[in-house]
Amino acid sequence: MKAIRWLLMGVLALAGCAKNPSPIGEWKGMAALPDQDSVTAIVDITKVGTRWAGQFDLPYHGLEDYPLEISVTGSQVHLYFAGPEAEFQGALSRDGRALSGTATLSDGMKVPLTFRRVGDAQLSEMFWKLERAADDSSLVVRLSPDGAELRAQFNADRDKTRLLMLLSPT
Amino acid sequence: MQDSVLAVVDSLAALPHDLAVYAVWEPIFRTDNEPAARKATILLPSVRVKNYWVGSQDFGKTFNGCIGLASGVAWDVYLVYLPGRVWDGATPPVPDDFMHQLGDQLPVEKNLDGGKLRMMLEPVAEDQR
Numbered sequence: 001m002k003a004i005r006w007l008l009m010g011v012l013a014l015a016g017c018a019k020n021p022s023p024i025g026e027w028k029g030m031a032a033l034p035d036q037d038s039v040t041a042i043v044d045i046t047k048v049g050t051r052w053a054g055q056f057d058l059p060y061h062g063l064e065d066y067p068l069e070i071s072v073t074g075s076q077v078h079l080y081f082a083g084p085e086a087e088f089q090g091a092l093s094r095d096g097r098a099l100s101g102t103a104t105l106s107d108g109m110k111v112p113l114t115f116r117r118v119g120d121a122q123l124s125e126m127f128w129k130l131e132r133a134a135d136d137s138s139l140v141v142r143l144s145p146d147g148a149e150l151r152a153q154f155n156a157d158r159d160k161t162r163l164l165m166l167l168s169p170t
Numbered sequence: 171m172q173d174s175v176l177a178v179v180d181s182l183a184a185l186p187h188d189l190a191v192y193a194v195w196e197p198i199f200r201t202d203n204e205p206a207a208r209k210a211t212i213l214l215p216s217v218r219v220k221n222y223w224v225g226s227q228d229f230g231k232t233f234n235g236c237i238g239l240a241s242g243v244a245w246d247v248y249l250v251y252l253p254g255r256v257w258d259g260a261t262p263p264v265p266d267d268f269m270h271q272l273g274d275q276l277p278v279e280k281n282l283d284g285g286k287l288r289m290m291l292e293p294v295a296e297d298q299r
Contacts, residue, residue, distance in 0.1 A: 069201055082201040133212045134205035140195065142204070143224040147232070150192060150222055151257045157190040161291055162251040164265070165191070166230055166244050168198035169210035 020075045021096025026122050027115035031103055041113075043079065044121040045070055048131045055127055056081055065124060067170060077101075082170050088113060178248070178284045179214050189291060191218045196230045198245050236264045239275060246271040248282060250290045 027043045037060065045054040045068070052070035057063060061084070069080035077099055079088040090101020090113070099115040133139055141149050154162060179191070193214055195207035207223040214221070224230070233244035249265035257263050267290045269282040 067201060067206075080200065082199065085200075130209040130212055133208045136208055139208040139211045140204065140221045140223040143194070143222045143229065145224075145226060145228060146260060147194075147222075147224065147229050147262075150194065151262075153190075153192065153220060154251075154257045158256055159253050160188050160190045161253060162190045162192065162255070163287075163291065164249040164251065164262075165193050166233060166247050166249075167193055167195055167210070168202050168245055169195045169206040170199050170201040 021092050021094070023070075023072060023077050023092060023096075023099065024121060025117050026119045027099055028118045029099075029113050029115035031111050031113045033105075033109075033111060041081075041115075042118075043068060043115060044123055046121045046123060049135070053127075053131055054079075054121070055123060058084065065127065090115070178282070178287055179216055179219065189218060190220070191216065192220050192222065194222045194224060194229070196224055196227060196243065196245050198227070198243065232260070233262055236262055237268050237270070237276060239272070242272075242275065246282075247276075248287060250287075 023045045024047060025045060027045070028040065029043070030038050030040050032038045039058065039060050042057040042059070043054060044056070045052065047053070052072055054068040054070050055065045056068045056079075057065065058081075063083055067082045069082065071078045075092045077088075077090055077092060081087070085106040087104045088101060089104075090099045092099055097117045099117075101113060103111050103113040105111070143149055150164075154164070193211075195202070195210060197203065204223045204225070207221070211219075211221045227243045230243040230245055233239075233247070233249070234242075237244060237247060237249070247268060247270045250267045251263065252266045255263050255266065269280050269287050269290075270276045271282045
């Protein structure tokens with residue numbers, strides 16, 4: 001009986017080792033671009049509820065806390081960098097300390113890139129405030145395709161001066 | 171979102187008159203979606219602002235004719251409507267004035283300038299008092 005228990009514990013331990021490592025954390029990578037200085041990217045990845053969320057810095061370009069679109073399938077990680085419109089597709093190493101793959105720049109150029117885990121994700125208070133807002137459906141009115149809700153409000157405010165702004169959220 | 175936009179909206183909060191402000195968030199970039207629009211509202215904290223999300227660029231295109239935009243989608247534009255203007259049909263009314271950040275797609279003298287935008291709104295405030 002004791003032997004079976006030890007055997008079961010061993011199997012469970014092995015199963016734990018086989019589990020995919022998590023990309024949650026802070027990562028630093030350096031891409032060598034042709035005819036340019038190498039570019040360092042710092043990426044912070046976390047999970048908010050069931051969805052992935054994060055931010056990135058590109059210090060060379062003066063970008064800080066820019067939104068990062070993240071998808072994770074097993075050990076495969078895809079990142080989309082808003083702003084520079086670059087993508088990264090890579091795989092986590094078995095020990096979860098490296099994320100290696102290819103970055104595709106906005107002009108289609110592909111460069112090899114490896115991120116190294118440097119610690120826990122460093123996310124600002126504003127990041128968490130924004131992430132909470134992302135889940136709050138009361139913050140925006142969803143317009144019908146013909147904008148009926150806005151038209152009704154616009155006409156209800158007809159005695160006022162009105163400023164209507166058409167904007168991209170990112 | 172550009173800092174100039176935030177500066178404009180911050181300055182609106184200080185305007186003393188009755189002004190209605192609508193922010194319509196549109197899907198222009200790949201990362202633009204409804205959760206991103208909800209996040210953006212945090213950056214426009216003025217109580218004057220009513221926020222809307224529209225899931226297609228078609229709605230923005232209905233504004234093209236109002237401001238003389240020949241192609242593309244009207245976005246990063248700021249339309250001023252004076253009291254009395256009514257939105258009757260499917261097409262939005264022509265604004266009394268507007269500003270933009272669409273480069274050479276629209277007149278350069280209409281490039282967004284927070285100070286000028288305030289001036290478009292303030293004289294009316296004097297009349298309304």
